[in-house]
Amino acid sequence: MKRRTIEGREGAEDLAESKSTNITWHEGHITRVEREALLGQTGVCVWLTGLSGSGKSTIAVAAEHALVEGGRLSYVLDGDNVRHGLNSNLGFSPDDRTENIRRIGEVAKLFTDSGVIVFTSFISPYRADRDKARAIMGDGDFVEVLVDASLETCESRDVKGLYQKARAGEIPEFTGISAPYEPPENPELVLDTNTQSVEASMEQLVGYLEKGGYLGAKA
Amino acid sequence: MKRRTIEGREGAEDLAESKSTNITWHEGHITRVEREALLGQTGVCVWLTGLSGSGKSTIAVAAEHALVEGGRLSYVLDGDNVRHGLNSNLGFSPDDRTENIRRIGEVAKLFTDSGVIVFTSFISPYRADRDKARAIMGDGDFVEVLVDASLETCESRDVKGLYQKARAGEIPEFTGISAPYEPPENPELVLDTNTQSVEASMEQLVGYLEKGGYLGAKA
Numbered sequence: 537m538k539r540r541t542i543e544g545r546e547g548a549e550d551l552a553e554s555k556s557t558n559i560t561w562h563e564g565h566i567t568r569v570e571r572e573a574l575l576g577q578t579g580v581c582v583w584l585t586g587l588s589g590s591g592k593s594t595i596a597v598a599a600e601h602a603l604v605e606g607g608r609l610s611y612v613l614d615g616d617n618v619r620h621g622l623n624s625n626l627g628f629s630p631d632d633r634t635e636n637i638r639r640i641g642e643v644a645k646l647f648t649d650s651g652v653i654v655f656t657s658f659i660s661p662y663r664a665d666r667d668k669a670r671a672i673m674g675d676g677d678f679v680e681v682l683v684d685a686s687l688e689t690c691e692s693r694d695v696k697g698l699y700q701k702a703r704a705g706e707i708p709e710f711t712g713i714s715a716p717y718e719p720p721e722n723p724e725l726v727l728d729t730n731t732q733s734v735e736a737s738m739e740q741l742v743g744y745l746e747k748g749g750y751l752g753a754k755a
Numbered sequence: 756m757k758r759r760t761i762e763g764r765e766g767a768e769d770l771a772e773s774k775s776t777n778i779t780w781h782e783g784h785i786t787r788v789e790r791e792a793l794l795g796q797t798g799v800c801v802w803l804t805g806l807s808g809s810g811k812s813t814i815a816v817a818a819e820h821a822l823v824e825g826g827r828l829s830y831v832l833d834g835d836n837v838r839h840g841l842n843s844n845l846g847f848s849p850d851d852r853t854e855n856i857r858r859i860g861e862v863a864k865l866f867t868d869s870g871v872i873v874f875t876s877f878i879s880p881y882r883a884d885r886d887k888a889r890a891i892m893g894d895g896d897f898v899e900v901l902v903d904a905s906l907e908t909c910e911s912r913d914v915k916g917l918y919q920k921a922r923a924g925e926i927p928e929f930t931g932i933s934a935p936y937e938p939p940e941n942p943e944l945v946l947d948t949n950t951q952s953v954e955a956s957m958e959q960l961v962g963y964l965e966k967g968g969y970l971g972a973k974a
Contacts, residue, residue: 564816565816565831571823574823609794609828609870617865618865621861621864621865635844642841645840646841647865649836650830650866
């Protein structure tokens, strides 16, 4: 085993002789491909976008369940685990929404690099913000999914009573009511939950990932 | 299968009847324990702290390599993938260093929750910042590792020439020279790279994780 250095990739000085051990020493980072081979899957960011109540989270959680049951490591980033943690110091102004999505994109990129199939479930209303998230990930690593339900559909569901509050002016800058939603122009996938059940949408999504080769490691 | 709702955990309205399919529908998030069972390991944040040149990154990358070769999914968060991405809008002022570490702690928490063994390799000089990262993760989820090399040792290595530049005043707020380093008072592990090779340090670290049960799923 050759002699090696602290902070060795740039280094010039040896700290100590290597010892013979049962743990193999290697230079450099494990590659993403090596992690994907270990997992038997391909890391990808599945970016769900759509109005509040369109079904993003329900579909994401169901897809995560189906994938994990099938032996694929997946993880959902959503308001529950991001807004109260990483982005707890951000509000809902346009600038803060942009920074919110920027950070989520960067974290999703890290998960994708780790080999995980990561679902992001956020309204993410601005096209430019989503396009930036796409741009920081490689081709094929970013699957934009429009969870398509009309405002009328979402408002008629109004599961959390948010639309009623927004109409009453109790929630400022509410997407679809008092703040804009810009749908994607060329999403990889559209899940129409106006007419299709969330089960069918989840199956459509998992089918897309299967066909795209994400449920196996790259050859 | 019972009828179910969009945004169903809070919901009251049905969108559509369930369909009979070969993908099983489930309510609610996959739990961390289910992901850990899939991976055969326990998610944990291994937080390496120490001066520039102490050996943090070299040890983290080597440990990642050893773990992945042993079939354990691990991932390194370091300056390369965080400072140029998620934290590219932060500098090196005390406030920005604190926000830097806060975000890294939150991301490490997400990785830990996903079941991954995540190494963070940052100087992380302030005790209070590290303690906050510890506080947001549960007991046992945060393993603080002091990569212990004296300033003299690190400065004599000076692999990247940073100490020389810092002494010349070309790098402001350089930890150990013109900015403080506060070592942990009760770290889970100390790796003394003054006297011990990085190989031995990596083995000590992997041995700690093995003894701690992190390399298997919780029963």
